[in-house]
Amino acid sequence: MAGDRCYELAFPGATDLTYRHLAGVVTGRLLNNVGDPFEHGHGRNHTKDVEVRVVRWLGELFGAGDDVWGYVTGGASEGTLHAVDEAATAHPDVVVYASAAAHYSVAKAARLVRAPLVRVDTDERDRMSLDRLRDRLLEHPGRAAMVVATVGTTEREAVDDVAGIAGLCDDLRIVRRRLHVDAALAGIPRALLPDGARPGFGFGAGATSLVISGHKFPSTLTPCAVILYPRRPSGPDQQRISYIGSSDTTIGGSRSGHTPLLLAASLLGQGHRGHRRRAQRSRDLAAYTYDALRRIGWPAQRLPDAFTVTLAQPGPLPRPWVLGGDERTGRIICMPGIEQAWIAELVADLDGLLRGRIHVPVPRRGHRRPETAAR
Numbered sequence: 001m002a003g004d005r006c007y008e009l010a011f012p013g014a015t016d017l018t019y020r021h022l023a024g025v026v027t028g029r030l031l032n033n034v035g036d037p038f039e040h041g042h043g044r045n046h047t048k049d050v051e052v053r054v055v056r057w058l059g060e061l062f063g064a065g066d067d068v069w070g071y072v073t074g075g076a077s078e079g080t081l082h083a084v085d086e087a088a089t090a091h092p093d094v095v096v097y098a099s100a101a102a103h104y105s106v107a108k109a110a111r112l113v114r115a116p117l118v119r120v121d122t123d124e125r126d127r128m129s130l131d132r133l134r135d136r137l138l139e140h141p142g143r144a145a146m147v148v149a150t151v152g153t154t155e156r157e158a159v160d161d162v163a164g165i166a167g168l169c170d171d172l173r174i175v176r177r178r179l180h181v182d183a184a185l186a187g188i189p190r191a192l193l194p195d196g197a198r199p200g201f202g203f204g205a206g207a208t209s210l211v212i213s214g215h216k217f218p219s220t221l222t223p224c225a226v227i228l229y230p231r232r233p234s235g236p237d238q239q240r241i242s243y244i245g246s247s248d249t250t251i252g253g254s255r256s257g258h259t260p261l262l263l264a265a266s267l268l269g270q271g272h273r274g275h276r277r278r279a280q281r282s283r284d285l286a287a288y289t290y291d292a293l294r295r296i297g298w299p300a301q302r303l304p305d306a307f308t309v310t311l312a313q314p315g316p317l318p319r320p321w322v323l324g325g326d327e328r329t330g331r332i333i334c335m336p337g338i339e340q341a342w343i344a345e346l347v348a349d350l351d352g353l354l355r356g357r358i359h360v361p362v363p364r365r366g367h368r369r370p371e372t373a374a375r
C-alpha cells in the first residue's frame with residue numbers, strides 16, 4: 001500500500017510531516033473532546049487546551065482577535081456545514097451562494113439545512129465572478145445571504161476575491177449576511193505569502209467564518225479541519241448539557257482528542273517559518289512540473305502561486321499514476337511529500353507516449369483506468 005504513494009499525485013494530502021513521538025498517545029489512549037472546546041466539561045480524557053491553542057494560532061494567522069472561537073472538526077466539509085447551519089439558524093430565509101468551482105460539500109451543507117443554493121459563474125481564472133454574483137444577489141431581494149468563497153478551488157486552486165465579495169454586499173446593503181471562506185486547501189500557504197503577494201481573504205477582509213483542512217497542507221495524516229469564527233456564534237446550542245458538563249456547539253459532539261495533538265505538532269511545531277518553507281518548496285515543485293510538461297509539449301496550466309498543475313488527461317499509462325479529474329483534464333497537486341523524481345518519471349512516461357516509445361494496451365470495456373479512478 002505505502003509503495004503506491006509515488007503515484008498519488010491528484011489529491012491534496014501532504015505527507016512530509018510525521019509524528020512518531022505521538023504514536024503512544026494516539027494508539028494507546030482514549031481522548032474525546034466532546035462538546036465545546038472552550039469548556040472542559042466533566043471529563044479529563046481530552047485535549048481541549050491544545051485544541052484551543054490550535055484555534056488561537058490559526059485565528060491570529062487569519063486576522064481574528066482575542067475573541068476567536070472555533071473547533072477541530074472531522075474535515076472541512078463538517079466545518080462548512082457548521083458555518084452554513086449557523087447562517088441558516090441566525091437567518092432562516094438565507095440563500096447560499098457559491099461559485100460553480102466550489103467544493104461539493106457546499107451543496108451538501110445547503111441541502112442538509114434546507115437552504116436554497118445558487119450557483120455563481122466563474123471567470124477565466126475560475127474565480128467567482130463578482131458581476132455574476134451581483135446579478136444573483138439582486139434576484140433575491142430582502143433575503144439574507146450566505147456567500148461561500150473558496151481560497152484554493154479543488155480543481156485549479158483559484159482564489160475568490162473575499163474583500164470584493166464583502167464590498168459588493170456592502171454596496172447592495174445586504175446587512176443580514178455571512179461570508180464563509182472555504183480555505184481547506186490553500187488557506188495556510190496563501191496566508192504565509194510575503195506582503196504584496198498575499199491575497200486578503202481572512203477576517204480583516206470581511207470573512208465571518210473560515211475553514212482549513214488538517215490533512216491537506218498541515219500533514220496531519222488523518223482527516224481533520226478547523227472551523228474558525230471571529231467570536232463565538234450565538235445560537236441555540238450554548239446551554240450546558242449536564243451529562244457532559246459543557247455545551248455542545250459542534251456538529252460532531254464526540255470529537256477526536258488526537259487530531260488537535262497532530263495539528264499542534266504541525267502548526268506550532270513548524271511555526272510560520274517552517275510552513276513558509278514547505279509552501280515555497282511546493283510552489284517550486286509546481287513550477288518545475290508545469291515547465292517539464294510544457295517542455296515535452298503536453299498541455300498544462302497553473303494559476304499564480306498554485307501547488308496545482310492541470311494537464312490534458314492522458315490515455316492509459318504504463319504505470320498506475322493517479323491524476324484525478326475528468327475525461328479531459330487531470331491534475332497534479334504538488335503537496336509537501338511529493339518528490340521531484342516522481343514527477344520526472346511521470347513526465348518521462350507522458351513523453352514516451354507522445355513520441356510513440358510507449359504503447360499501452362487499451363483496457364477492455366468495463367476496466368477502470370487507474371489514472372481516472374474515482375475517489
Ligand SMILES: Cc1ncc(COP(=O)(O)O)c(C=O)c1O
Pocket residue numbers: 012074075076077078103105150151152153154182183184185213214224225
Ligand atoms: C476547496 C475544498 N473544500 C473542501 C474540501 C473538503 O475537505 P475535507 O476533505 O477536509 O472535508 C476540499 C477537499 O479537497 C477542497 O479542496
